[in-house]
Every structure is written in C-alpha cells, then in structure tokens.
Amino acid sequence: VSGAAADAGTTLAAVLSRALGLPPLDPARAARVAAIVRAQLEHGGGMPAERLRDAEPAGSFDPGWTP
Amino acid sequence: VDTVSADAPWARELVEAARLIRAGDLPARAVVEATLDRLEAVEPHVRAFTLVDRDGALAAAAELDRSLAAGGPRGPLHGVPVAVKDIFDVAGMPTRCGSDACADAAAADRDSDVVGRLRAAGAVVVGKTATHELACGVYTPPTRNPWDLERSAGGSSGGSAAALAAGAAMGALGSDTGGSVRIPAALCGVVGIKPTYDLVSRRGVATLSWSLDHVGPLARTVADAALLLAVMAGAPAITEDGPRVADGLAGRRIGVVREAFFDGIDPDVVIVFDQACALLADLGADLIEVSVPELAFASAAEYAIILPEAAAYHERLLAERAERVGDEVRDLLEAGRLLPAGAYVRAQRTRAALKAAFRDAYDRADLDAVVAPTVPAPAQHMDQASFWFDGGEEAVASAFVRTTAPFNLTGQPVVALPAGVSAAGLPVGIQLAGRPFGEASLIGLAGAFERARAWVAEHGPPRALAAALQEAGAAPVDSTAEA
Numbered sequence: 001v002s003g004a005a006a007d008a009g010t011t012l013a014a015v016l017s018r019a020l021g022l023p024p025l026d027p028a029r030a031a032r033v034a035a036i037v038r039a040q041l042e043h044g045g046g047m048p049a050e051r052l053r054d055a056e057p058a059g060s061f062d063p064g065w066t067p
Numbered sequence: 068v069d070t071v072s073a074d075a076p077w078a079r080e081l082v083e084a085a086r087l088i089r090a091g092d093l094p095a096r097a098v099v100e101a102t103l104d105r106l107e108a109v110e111p112h113v114r115a116f117t118l119v120d121r122d123g124a125l126a127a128a129a130e131l132d133r134s135l136a137a138g139g140p141r142g143p144l145h146g147v148p149v150a151v152k153d154i155f156d157v158a159g160m161p162t163r164c165g166s167d168a169c170a171d172a173a174a175a176d177r178d179s180d181v182v183g184r185l186r187a188a189g190a191v192v193v194g195k196t197a198t199h200e201l202a203c204g205v206y207t208p209p210t211r212n213p214w215d216l217e218r219s220a221g222g223s224s225g226g227s228a229a230a231l232a233a234g235a236a237m238g239a240l241g242s243d244t245g246g247s248v249r250i251p252a253a254l255c256g257v258v259g260i261k262p263t264y265d266l267v268s269r270r271g272v273a274t275l276s277w278s279l280d281h282v283g284p285l286a287r288t289v290a291d292a293a294l295l296l297a298v299m300a301g302a303p304a305i306t307e308d309g310p311r312v313a314d315g316l317a318g319r320r321i322g323v324v325r326e327a328f329f330d331g332i333d334p335d336v337v338i339v340f341d342q343a344c345a346l347l348a349d350l351g352a353d354l355i356e357v358s359v360p361e362l363a364f365a366s367a368a369e370y371a372i373i374l375p376e377a378a379a380y381h382e383r384l385l386a387e388r389a390e391r392v393g394d395e396v397r398d399l400l401e402a403g404r405l406l407p408a409g410a411y412v413r414a415q416r417t418r419a420a421l422k423a424a425f426r427d428a429y430d431r432a433d434l435d436a437v438v439a440p441t442v443p444a445p446a447q448h449m450d451q452a453s454f455w456f457d458g459g460e461e462a463v464a465s466a467f468v469r470t471t472a473p474f475n476l477t478g479q480p481v482v483a484l485p486a487g488v489s490a491a492g493l494p495v496g497i498q499l500a501g502r503p504f505g506e507a508s509l510i511g512l513a514g515a516f517e518r519a520r521a522w523v524a525e526h527g528p529p530r531a532l533a534a535a536l537q538e539a540g541a542a543p544v545d546s547t548a549e550a
Contacts, residue, residue, distance in 0.1 A: 011228045013401075018402075022385075025401065029394075036398060037402050040402065041376070041407075045371035045409070045413035045414040045417065046413050046416070046418070046420075047413070055417070056144070058278070058337075058422065061208065067225075
C-alpha cells in the first residue's frame with residue numbers, strides 16, 4: 001500500500017488493535033499488518049457471495065466426503 | 068563424487084532395514100549408530116536438527132536388540148531411526164516450534180500420540196528437526212537444501228525433509244497446513260504424505276490451524292512413508308513389507324487439472340510434469356483433463372482460515388511474548404487478530420464449495436486421483452522472496468501454497484513424490500491426490516509410478532552434500548562393516 005491508502009490502513013490497524021485491547025503496534029508493524037489485512041479483505045476470504053448461495057461453512061471435523 | 072554405498076545401514080530403505088532388523092540379520096544398534104554418525108557428518112552443512120539425542124537413541128536401540136532376542140520385534144518399525152519435527156511433543160525433550168518465543172519451553176512430560184505410536188512400533192527417535200517458526204512459512208532457516216546448500220529446504224517441515232535427503236534419518240514426521248509436508252518433500256527430493264484430514268491424531272502437536280492441520284510422514288520412498296503412515300494411523304491395511312504396488316496402472320483414471328497449478332510455473336517443472344504424465348500413461352493409466360474453476364479462490368480461503376485460527380491459538384503467546392516472535396510470522400498473527408469474522412465464514416463456505424467441486428469432478432470423470440505439480444518451481448535461494456513466472460512476480464510462499472493448499476481445504480489424501488530434476492539439477496515433484504480415506508489405493512498408484520521412474524536409483528543421494536562432505540575432508544561413509 002502507499003500514500004493515503006497506506007495511512008488509512010495503518011490507522012485502521014492501530015484503531016482496531018486499540019479497540020480490541022491489544023498492545024499497541026509500532027508504526028512500521030502497523031503498516032505491514034494493515035497491508036496484509038487489506039490484501040485479505042480485497043480477496044474477501046474466497047468466492048463472491050452470489051456463488052456461495054447454497055454453501056454452508058465447512059465443518060472442521062467432518063471431511064464431508066467419504067469414498 | 069558420490070561415495071555412498073547403498074548397503075550402508077543409514078542409506079537403506081526403511082522397509083528393507085526394518086525387515087532385516089526384525090529378522091535378526093541387522094542389529095538395531097548398528098543401524099541407529101550408523102545413522103547418528105551420518106547425522107553428525109552432514110549436520111554442519113545441512114543444519115536440519117534442533118536437538119540430537121545420541122545417548123538416548125543408542126540406549127533405546129540396544130534395548131530393542133535385547134528385546135528382539137528375548138521376545139521378538141516390538142512392531143513393524145523395530146529399530147528404525149526417525150526424526151521428529153520440533154512441533155511434536157517427545158517426552159523428555161522441549162517443543163520449541165522454531166521460535167525464540169518458545170525457547171524456554173520445559174521438556175514435554177509425554178509423547179504426542181503419533182510419536183507414542185511410532186515408539187510403540189519400535190521406532191527410535193534420533194532427534195528433533197527444524198521447522199519454520201511456528202510451522203508458518205516455507206523457508207525453515209537455518210536448514211539448507213542438501214541438493215544445493217545455498218537454497219532452502221522448504222517448509223515448514225524443512226528440517227525433516229533435509230534430514231532424510233541427507234541420510235540422517237530413515238523416516239520423519241511433519242505437519243501440513245498449507246503444504247508444509249509436501250513443499251519440503253518436493254524441494255528436497257523425498258516423499259511426503261498428507262493423509263485425509265483427521266486420519267492421524269494431532270494430540271500433542273502444536274497447532275497452526277485446527278481445521279487445516281494434517282500430520283503426515285516423510286521418507287525416501289513411497290513404501291517407507293506408507294509404512295510410517297500405517298503405524299501413525301493405526302491402520303492395518305499396509306503390511307510390514309510395505310504396500311501392494313500394482314505392476315501397471317491399467318484402468319486407473321487420473322485427472323489433470325489446469326486451473327491454479329499452472330497459473331504461474333517454471334518451465335522445468337512443466338517439462339518434468341509432462342514426462343510424469345507420459346509415464347503414467349505408459350503404465351496404462353487414463354489421463355483425463357478436468358476443470359475445477361473454484362480453485363481460483365482457494366488461496367484466499369486458505370489464508371482467511373489460517374490467519375485467524377493461528378492468531379487464536381497463539382493468543383496467549385502474543386499477549387505475553389509477542390516481541391520474541393520473528394517479524395514475518397508476528398505480522399501474520401497480528402493480521403489474523405484483525406480480520407473480520409465475515410471473511411473467515413466466507414472462507415469456510417468457499418472451502419465447502421471447493422470440496423463439492425472436487426467431489427463432483429472425481430465422480431463425473433470416475434477418477435482415482437488427480438495429478439499436479441507439487442510446487443510450481445524448484446527450491447528457492449535462502450534470501451529469495453519471489454519467483455518470476457511469465458513476466459509476473461509472485462511471492463515464494465504464495466506460489467507454493469497456491470498448488471498445495473487446495474488439498475488442505477478439501478481434506479483429501481495426497482502423496483508428494485519426486486519425478487525428476489530441473490536443468491540445474493534440483494528435485495522436481497508431482498503430487499497425487501486421492502479420494503478421502505483412499506490412502507491405500509493412492510499409495511499403490513504412487514508406488515507404481517515410483518518404481519517405473521526409479522528416481523532414487525537415478526538421482527540419490529544429493530551430490531551437493533557429497534561434494535561438501537568431501538571438501539570438508541569427511542571420509543567416505545560406508546558402514547557396511549558395522550552390520
């Protein structure tokens with residue numbers, strides 16, 4: 001990230017950390033963490049909602065598919 | 068430069084050594100001592116171990132020799148030297164997870180389930196192997212790749228793979244959350260199995276992601292890895308002499324999926340992969356192109372699951388000792404604490420969709436397995452951050468995870484095995500992914516490919532390591548006489 005986006009992301013990371021009661025992040029780390037979070041949010045965690053209409057979250061302890 | 072005799076006890080295949088030990092034709096102590104001698108010779112170059120228990124291993128081997136004479140073998144791994152990734156609890160040893168934040172860990176008071184099973188079957192733990200910090204990365208410093216000591220062994224189970232390639236153990240344990248067994252196996256030219264999710268107990272193993280972690284074996288051959296897996300899973304399907312391997316693959320149907328695996332790939336990997344497919348066809352398999360468009364979203368889902376789960380697991384560590392976690396991993400954990408719950412839920416829904424897509428693809432084409440490159444490039448240099456594919460740059464971790472993580476999401480069993488070498492002489496591997504709980508069938512298929520490819524006979528052991536040993540003045544290691 002760069003420029004205004006970097007500033008906003010860093011601020012967001014710092015604000016979120018504070019709101020969650022986490023130890024403060026130094027500015028350099030906040031910027032790196034913000035970049036990771038922004039990248040993840042851009043991907044949205046996977047498929048777009050319209051393609052997930054019938055998909056329930058995968059169960060952690062059930063492979064969901066047997067031979 | 069290769070001065071290694073295949074008859075040296077440490078150089079034998081695990082299944083063969085175990086058979087000789089059980090029959091009383093090869094003392095366990097001779098095998099373990101030769102392996103420890105080899106370990107000590109190669110370790111200054113490879114740096115695969117974080118802890119070596121020479122005295123404990125030799126004492127255990129001597130006891131196994133006595134118990135064999137008195138009452139027979141303890142199990143199928145009687146006297147076999149194994150190495151354990153340093154995220155598994157081993158009674159009497161600390162579990163440091165490759166992190167300064169865990170450097171003060173006390174010795175574990177009991178074995179992890181899987182180490183307990185290996186020991187109950189007669190295996191001897193020679194030491195603990197290096198892991199990328201908290202099992203979260205693909206470099207595993209300071210471990211070096213035995214095929215090129217300037218390159219990475221991969222990760223996160225890099226120490227286990229490098230130890231095997233260097234001859235410092237006959238079998239090893241690894242964990243695979245986004246490829247951490249298969250990536251180092253591919254880079255170091257050994258075999259790694261990621262079993263079906265939850266087939267092998269994770270109790271006593273440090274977590275990275277509860278819903279994606281898989282415990283699996285690494286070894287130098289498919290049969291060796293299969294025997295380890297059978298013990299680890301408590302599965303009786305594989306005999307002590309290894310799995311049944313068919314002479315041919317007539318009637319076996321193997322899918323080739325082009326999405327994701329080939330989105331960016333080293334040309335040498337494509338050459339080896341095409342040769343592997345040709346060999347599978349020569350063996351009688353039908354190769355069928357199949358499409359799984361959902362693969363485009365697999366990496367996004369993988370990271371959106373790993374990061375929050377890892378942050379949750381390490382919550383206390385972050386609260387108490389965050390400053391002792393390396394920057395790369397700490398940044399990921401901090402990001403995991405901040406990701407919104409919606410991204411995690413969407414990722415788990417994407418995972419369900421990906422599973423369904425693979426199941427449908429297997430059913431539609433009546434597939435036994437899917438074959439793909441294990442990773443899209445040979446081993447990276449220790450300080451190399453990215454690859455360039457067709458003019459595009461991709462971070463090393465992202466490139467590797469792109470081809471391995473889909474099967475962590477689906478939970479399918481996968482065997483990663485060597486298939487050839489790059490122009491620079493670095494190992495290149497393929498992975499065969501089967502149906503859930505279809506390990507026996509998959510191992511038979513992989514074994515047939517391995518036997519036809521004869522990779523070990525053609526390429527092992529790594530010449531770079533042999534040259535380093537010779538340059539260092541180490542005598543040729545041939546401990547045949549000890550047997």
